[in-house]
Amino acid sequence: MNGSKVAFLSVLSNTFVVLLKLIVGIVTGSVAVISEAIHSTLDLVASLIAFFSVRISSRSADKTHPYGHGKVENISGTIETLLIFVAGIWIIYECIHKIVNPTDIELPYLGIIVMVVGAGLNYVVSRKVKKKADELHSVAMKSNALHLLTDVFTSLGVAASLLLVTITGWTILDPIIGIILACYIMREAYKLLKESFPPLLDARLTDEEEIEILRIIEVFKERFIEIHDFRTRRSGPEEYVDFHLVIPSSMDISTAHKICDEIEHAIKIAFKHAQVLIHVEPEEELLKNQPQTH
Structure with a gap:
């Protein structure tokens, strides 16, 4: 039914x-x-x-x-x-x-x-x-x-x-x-x-839900450098998740795309109605945005 x-x-x-x-x-x-x-x-x-x-x-x-x-x-x-x-x-x-x-x-x-x-x-x-x-x-x-x-x-x-x-x-x-x-x-x-x-x-998901999503992403930590700008919200039965994924500058687009697909799939196993948006950034962008020390 x-x-x-x-x-x-x-x-x-x-x-x-x-x-x-x-x-x-x-x-x-x-x-x-x-x-x-x-x-x-x-x-x-x-x-x-x-x-x-x-x-x-x-x-x-x-x-x-x-x-x-x-x-x-x-x-x-x-x-x-x-x-x-x-x-x-x-x-x-x-x-x-x-x-x-x-x-x-x-x-x-x-x-x-x-x-x-x-x-x-x-x-x-x-x-x-x-x-x-x-x-x-x-x-x-x-x-x-x-x-x-x-x-x-x-x-x-x-x-x-x-x-x-x-x-x-x-x-x-x-x-x-x-x-x-x-x-x-x-x-x-x-x-x-x-x-x-x-x-x-557009309030974020609960602490427990966000911790669970971050735990899922962390499973793939050996294949990327870090994530930032992590955000979530709920709309009816759907959870919206988006974040920036920093990858090695040497990684090709195809490999990066595959990692994103795997992360998205893993999140959707735990959150069946999740809509995941991942913005990929090369490592050089991370270094560029870091504060300079003298």
Whole structure:
């Protein structure tokens, strides 16, 4: 199953879960269930964004976009996380309103059943989406998987709150747990925002990733003199790597080209979506640029 089909699967599951939670939330009068319906609605919007962004970002580079369409995924991931923040704020607002104006919950066991069913469905789909996201290095699908997984936890939390309300009769537990869940999903959104937004500003790869790339290049150190001007950045699922490779002045172009091909191939084994650009410099250029000592 390709990325688009997996992303569409999350659209279908979220549509079903949204309708189920919304109907039961209205019937039971539980603000936690209604908050979950709102949360799931934003999950549905996020799934739609992920679905279209995956299709667009997979397009090949063209005349207008010579570096491809990868950043569409980062834009998508950023929008999705902002939607989670909106959901969190709205849930907190509704919960505070419920604390000020408490109401009884009708048919709590119906709400519990729906929350557990929705959690189970989204858990299965989130595992599939996460697996495909890791395969494709898709930040949009990874964001979508997080949406689904947070929905699992929040749904189970709401089920637990409804059960406690039923046992104890303390209706205030419903909005209090709703606020706790809202804070949780906003915290998860912040963590994801730190991953999806920096590539829009061409931030470099992580320290671990750069160290791994440099380690790969170092394997070929006996065949070149040094590297400098090493730079990296991410665009959607792709990593961009470029650096200057200093070779002996006596080395012919064909040999230098072969070394560059081997280095590029080695990097792409570890980073399947890497785009590598190597600028070759003869040793005499390095000596020319070194400061003169007297």
